Amino acid sequence: MKTIKIISAIALTAILGFTSCQSEENSQVGTNPNANSSTSPTASNYQRATMNDGSDDDFLDGNACTELLFPLTANVNGQQITLLSKLDFTAVLNIMGQFNNDSDAVTFSFPIRVRTSAYTDVTINSQSAFNTLKQECETAESQGKDAISCVDIQFPVTMLTYSVSLEQTGSVVIQSEKQLYTFMKNLQDDELFAVNYPISVTLSNGTTVQIKSDAEFQNAISECVQFEDEKDAAEDTAEEVEAILSGTKFKVETFVVAGANTANDYANWSIEFKNDLKVVAKNVVNSALGEVNGTYTVSSETEAFVNINFASNTTVSALSNNWVISTYSNTLITLKSKTDASVTLALKKI
Template sequence: MRLLKNTITILFAGIILFSSCRSEETIIIDPPIANAITPFSKAAVLMERTTLKDGSKDNIIDQANCITIKLPITVVANGTELVISDDTDYQDIEDIFDEFTDDNDTITIAFPIKIILSDYTVIEVNNTEELENFKQDCSGENEVDSDIECIDFVYPIEASLFNTSNEQIGTTSITNDEMLHKFIKDIDENIVVTLDFPVKLKKANGEYVYANNIDDLEELIEAATYDCDEDDDNDYNDDDCDECTQEDVKKFFRDFQELKVYKFERNGDDLHEQYQNYIFWFKEDGTIKVFLNNDHLYGTWELSGTGNDITLNITINDLPDFNENWKLHEITRESDEYEIDLRNGDDQLIFAKNI
């Protein structure tokens, strides 16, 4: 488990072995202090946090942002048994949970299972009580936690190792988050580490950035720490809109100009029947035209935000039930019907178009 630390130990043993007969070929350099990574330094802490394993992708099962359940596992979701073999299978659970909005969603895990902690430690868990004990160490849903998810390292990263005499004693190539996390965590106080700059990183919006030295690295990570929605909800993938754009919503409204209310719940009341005969037209100029028999009503709509944080503001003075900053949940096709699903807490509004 301590492969990197053992590697460093072996390198030190090699230095001791040939120190008495060291020739002029021995590499002796003086790495700049500004680019040195030492235990508990600012750069080391930021790199550790950036490489922590994010446990939110399976929150629909364990509701724990700092724990990942090792797959495959078997679960029972609302009475249906599922084998979860890879990340794509989480969608099967969500599909079952989303089938009805007025039921209590339940999930049961078939134990024993193995969990992976944020530091990549793997532990066997035999029952719900044991799992709950580990979950207590995690921050709650959408609460601030230790891991930095809005920026990632792009691998490989090359690192050099020096002893206290500034003699280079080895190099290593780091190829993933787990390896880098353990490498940084296991730096010995008698070892000086430098990275081969520039170091490439990828921001949550897909932009690539480069750190040319330790100062750049610290600044880039700090600037990105709270730069995105970390998707720490207890659903799956913040309900599938990581890649959603405002253009997706606009295109939906352009393509489907006569929408009907498919589902509408507010404050615990089912309003679908009340509005099932209304027809909505979201026009490109930001206005809404509502038809009911021979009557016409008017309102406005406006979009804000990106990705899984897109908000649709609806204002129709004569229909106050619709007036809200609705969060885009999903845009889906069900057989011959297209739907746009909007949420606000426990409230839900779905517009649909049959084709």
């Protein structure tokens, strides 16, 4: 999935230290039959949820395992650009967004520096080394060694530590994702832990929830992963539909408003979606009626959308809407209004 991070094969070189302290006042001092080992699902969940997130720059490097470090220079669709911070991402996206029927090409001026999922900073000296790192990422993901970036844990979080005999040995107050990742990564076979619940987490859908157990944390992960999967599927749909629309002429096959099919009102009109996000309606019978120009965008959330915008008071202005993509093929796209599902539009390729 596109918003997940994975453990890089590059070894962790910077280890944070922690201070453990015995707390006789803690309500969980003593034995704890629910303590977790380093190989437990709970340990895996917390480690995966706290890896370094390298997904923000995936449009540039195509690698969710690595975070690009600044400064760096890249050639984007033939244009050289130097990036000093994430603020320069906008300039890259503007170049990529000039046309929607081209294949965006990005090459870096090596060496570049990246930060891995394990918080290790690495210098990449060549395209081949860059490709190897990307392949390692894909291999690890296929093996189920992926990390989860759709849960943000609110810190501080306290971890209670136990011996294998389930006697508490101390507690550790964790202040950041990096510290929690390192704590989980460095657990030894003879060390157990328990999370001092409750804790708060924020999911990628914007919901903040209080977690009171390991099981509830697993449920929160399952919920947000499902949400991310829906977003990924919608993004794939948007990309495919945009490719079908771009540079192609369509006719109105059906246009149902208030239960009536008004497609005949547009029988003499073609709708052409240009590759620069312009849309042009032409009367193919009476050229004297000229053209009606508009714009369109294809986007996604947990559904995919086609937004069509023609000027008001034109023959085709009623087609303006934020449409939800219902079904699509290479020749037919069916849409429904985002605000009124009873209003539907079907566009058939000419």
